Amino acid sequence: YIRVSTKKQVEEGYSLDAQKEKLIKMCETNGYIVYKVYADEGKSGKDTNRPAFQKMMEDMKNGCFDKILVMKLDRISRSVIDLEVMIQEMQKYKIDFESASEKIDTSSSFGMMFIRLLAIFAQFERERISERIYDAFEDMVANGKPITGNQPLGYKIENGKVVFDEEKIDLVNYLF
Numbered sequence: 001y002i003r004v005s006t007k008k009q010v011e012e013g014y015s016l017d018a019q020k021e022k023l024i025k026m027c028e029t030n031g032y033i034v035y036k037v038y039a040d041e042g043k044s045g046k047d048t049n050r051p052a053f054q055k056m057m058e059d060m061k062n063g064c065f066d067k068i069l070v071m072k073l074d075r076i077s078r079s080v081i082d083l084e085v086m087i088q089e090m091q092k093y094k095i096d097f098e099s100a101s102e103k104i105d106t107s108s109s110f111g112m113m114f115i116r117l118l119a120i121f122a123q124f125e126r127e128r129i130s131e132r133i134y135d136a137f138e139d140m141v142a143n144g145k146p147i148t149g150n151q152p153l154g155y156k157i158e159n160g161k162v163v164f165d166e167e168k169i170d171l172v173n174y175l176f
Contacts, residue, residue: 001056001068003040003075016041019071026069026100035065045078046126048086057086060095067096073104073115074122083119087112 002019016039027034036059038052048054053076059065068090070076077083090097090106097106097115104115137147144161151157154172156165 001038001040001053001070001076003043003045003050003053005042005044014071019075022071022100023069032067032069035059044126045074045076045122047079048077048082057089060089060093063093066094067098069098069100071099072101073099073118074125077119078122078126080116080119080123083122084116087115 002016002023004014004016004019020037020039023037024034026032036056038056040050040052043050043053048057056068060068068076073083077086087097087106089095098104102114102118104111104118106112106115140147144163146157146160146162149157151162151165153175154165154168155162157163
């Protein structure tokens with residue numbers, strides 16, 4: 001399973017192609033047979049509402065494979081609750097889980113504890129990212145800078161600042 005949520009991840013070497021290449025090499029090295037590569041592009045790990053993830057879970061239940069392989073745990077989930085549900089489903093269908101960058105062995109109680117701890121840190125990082133984005137947007141608004149290219153009716157961007165659009169004032173007043 002591979003996933004990216006932002007263009008920045010692609011630029012920093014976490015692209016879908018880079019993840020796929022590394023995981024395929026890992027499979028070749030370990031003698032794993034690749035059933036399918038499930039890829040979600042532009043999807044957050046905050047929840048499991050991702051098409052490829054859902055298809056993977058469906059195929060798991062249908063006995064199509066016996067192991068899920070990821071580059072990092074946070075590629076599959078950044079939610080402790082969602083990961084726990086997934087772990088329960090994997091145990092039910094006797095599916096192993098392996099991460100290329102973290103030493104995770106879900107066949108032992110220590111491995112299960114470790115995967116849950118990593119999930120806590122993945123969720124913490126998602127929440128920190130959200131806080132930083134909120135803070136950045138708040139600062140931009142306070143300084144009159146646009147946080148998006150689309151401005152509400154009656155406003156426009158001029159010299160990098162959000163200003164009233166005098167040409168639309170009559171329309172705005174009429175609508176008001």
